[in-house]
Amino acid sequence: FQTVRLILGDQLNAQHSWFNRVDDQVLYVIAELHQENTYVTHHVQKICAFFAAMAQFAKELRAQGHQVLYLTLDDTFNNTQGYSDLLGLIQHQVTLVGAIKFEYQRPDEYRLLEQLSQLKLNTAVVNCVDTEHFILPFDEIDAQFPVGKHIMMEHFYRRMRKRFNILMQEGKPLGGQWNFDASNRQKLKTQDIKVLPEPLMFSFDVTEILARLERHQIPTMGRIDAPLLWPINRAQSLTLLTYFCQVCLPSFGRFQDAMTAQHPAKWSLYHSRLSFSLNSKLISPLEVINAAIDSYQTNAEIDIAQIEGFVRQILGWREYVRGIYWANMPQYASTNALNAHGTLPDYFWHGDTKMNCMRQALSQSLDFAYAHHIQRLMVIGNFCLLTEIEPNQVDEWYLGVYVDAIEWVEMPNTRGMALFADGGIVGTKPYAASGSYINKMSDYCSGCHYKIKERSGALACPFNSFYWRFMDKHRARLSQNPRIGMLYQTWDKMDESARHAILATAEHNLVHLNRL
Numbered sequence: 001f002q003t004v005r006l007i008l009g010d011q012l013n014a015q016h017s018w019f020n021r022v023d024d025q026v027l028y029v030i031a032e033l034h035q036e037n038t039y040v041t042h043h044v045q046k047i048c049a050f051f052a053a054m055a056q057f058a059k060e061l062r063a064q065g066h067q068v069l070y071l072t073l074d075d076t077f078n079n080t081q082g083y084s085d086l087l088g089l090i091q092h093q094v095t096l097v098g099a100i101k102f103e104y105q106r107p108d109e110y111r112l113l114e115q116l117s118q119l120k121l122n123t124a125v126v127n128c129v130d131t132e133h134f135i136l137p138f139d140e141i142d143a144q145f146p147v148g149k150h151i152m153m154e155h156f157y158r159r160m161r162k163r164f165n166i167l168m169q170e171g172k173p174l175g176g177q178w179n180f181d182a183s184n185r186q187k188l189k190t191q192d193i194k195v196l197p198e199p200l201m202f203s204f205d206v207t208e209i210l211a212r213l214e215r216h217q218i219p220t221m222g223r224i225d226a227p228l229l230w231p232i233n234r235a236q237s238l239t240l241l242t243y244f245c246q247v248c249l250p251s252f253g254r255f256q257d258a259m260t261a262q263h264p265a266k267w268s269l270y271h272s273r274l275s276f277s278l279n280s281k282l283i284s285p286l287e288v289i290n291a292a293i294d295s296y297q298t299n300a301e302i303d304i305a306q307i308e309g310f311v312r313q314i315l316g317w318r319e320y321v322r323g324i325y326w327a328n329m330p331q332y333a334s335t336n337a338l339n340a341h342g343t344l345p346d347y348f349w350h351g352d353t354k355m356n357c358m359r360q361a362l363s364q365s366l367d368f369a370y371a372h373h374i375q376r377l378m379v380i381g382n383f384c385l386l387t388e389i390e391p392n393q394v395d396e397w398y399l400g401v402y403v404d405a406i407e408w409v410e411m412p413n414t415r416g417m418a419l420f421a422d423g424g425i426v427g428t429k430p431y432a433a434s435g436s437y438i439n440k441m442s443d444y445c446s447g448c449h450y451k452i453k454e455r456s457g458a459l460a461c462p463f464n465s466f467y468w469r470f471m472d473k474h475r476a477r478l479s480q481n482p483r484i485g486m487l488y489q490t491w492d493k494m495d496e497s498a499r500h501a502i503l504a505t506a507e508h509n510l511v512h513l514n515r516l
């Protein structure tokens with residue numbers, strides 16, 4: 001072989017120009033690596049999904065006539081060739097096949113980009129190419145995202161809409177406004193819950209993968225009790241996309257922030273669950289956006305608020321967090337603006353807590369390797385923010401638990417949006433909320449051990465006292481913000497004894513976090 005090309009686990013992009021032509025002189029290498037499975041403890045479904053998708057991708061490339069070497073953990077772990085990591089593997093393969101060129105697609109994780117940029121081969125030239133996946137070209141990130149500066153997602157999103165002419169009409173936003181958030185954000189009523197759609201699940205036998213993980217003692221978190229439900233190839237990803245457009249999109253925006261404990265489909269609701277397919281690059285963001293817009297144009301049940309809400313997530317948020325990540329790494333990974341040093345309680349690994357909202361969100365994360373955005377942000381993330389858990393621990397948990405977790409997207413969401421650890425690069429204020437937000441958007445509180453209306457005492461909703469403690473503690477920083485300032489008037493108007501009881505409850509709960 002003249003050329004060896006590396007395909008990482010999140011680079012399963014069949015539409016990449018690499019594959020336009022079959023060339024017998026090119027060897028594609030896809031490898032299950034110990035280093036990728038141990039930098040954090042991953043959810044068992046996440047590892048299974050990646051390994052299964054990588055193996056399927058190899059099979060599909062071979063079927064098209066490409067030369068592919070697929071290495072399992074059995075081949076790469078404690079191998080007789082003596083390499084221990086990705087660079088060792090590359091050196092070994094390039095020498096073994098006598099290649100004069102080694103090529104890779106630019107990794108989306110800083111850690112891997114750093115590692116690969118240190119690669120030196122004596123006998124082959126090294127070439128890095130684009131992944132051809134994202135909408136905003138990589139070399140434009142620096143201009144759009146100045147280091148350390150707050151960039152408003154809304155402004156970035158509008159620029160992207162205009163630039164790529166998405167949901168635009170004669171230079172104006174379709175529907176006359178950029179943002180339909182006000183029509184979204186509805187709670188699910190009893191009659192809405194009854195008609196929730198069945199989530200479309202796949203079924204892939206992962207017995208062999210599980211045996212490999214056990215053989216090589218790869219630590220995992222979470223559960224897998226049945227065949228893998230996640231899409232593991234392009235065809236399944238496209239089926240899920242079609243299902244989403246037909247069944248979920250008509251109600252997507254409306255119930256985007258809603259949560260319920262009442263229905264078997266409570267873990268998925270109207271969400272697309274396309275994030276694994278997107279982040280492994282089985283499908284591209286533009287084809288998802290185009291498919292959704294096509295449905296909007298042909299299905300009268302989909303109104304502008306639903307399609308705009310969906311496009312915003314992918315053209316806006318997804319591209320935005322990638323920009324924030326690359327502009328601010330590696331400093332971003334050590335930010336801790338609020339000086340948080342708490343420890344994650346044990347229920348993050350088993351879900352058993354008396355707080356119903358946390359039990360629901362954590363249990364489904366452990367059962368499905370999935371929680372939707374508001375559960376990640378306003379339940380689990382909010383809890384970590386208010387209880388001042390150290391950002392590294394929170395990051396590590398989020399990076400491990402979700403099937404779609406890859407650092408470029410996980411970190412700005414966790415450190416930036418949920419924890420405000422970046423000091424305001426993603427948001428101008430922390431997404432801190434008391435229990436009343438959770439009560440407004442869900443039915444969790446009615447089934448909870450704690451009382452949502454109480455702020456102090458043993459049975460008071462812990463989110464309430466934590467919230468006021470947080471606001472009180474960070475008053476100097478937060479009261480300057482016009483969007484928060486008003487809240488301090490409410491706090492100041494409370495009885496001194498009520499304030500004292502709230503703060504005492506919060507301190508007590510913080511000390512006994514594991515028992516909540």
Ligand code: FAD
Pocket residue numbers: 270271272273274275276278279313314317318319321371372373374376377381398399402404405406409410411413414417418
């Ligand atoms: P849908 O609700 O159907 O949304 C459609 C798509 O929009 C998603 O698939 C995703 O690609 C994109 N999207 C929506 N919101 C965001 C966002 N804030 N950032 C980036 N893309 C977005 N997303 C990940 O892909 N990987 C992560 O590791 C991850 N970690 C998160 C951690 C925290 C603390 C928070 C608050 C959010 C995180 N998100 C992450 C963003 C978002 O929660 C998930 O993308 C979404 O829940 C995935 O489910 P879905 O495909 O059903 O999304």
Ligand code: SF4
Pocket residue numbers: 354355356357358434435436438439444445446448449450451452461462463
């Ligand atoms: Fe969560 Fe508080 Fe509601 Fe219980 S009462 S579900 S702890 S918000």
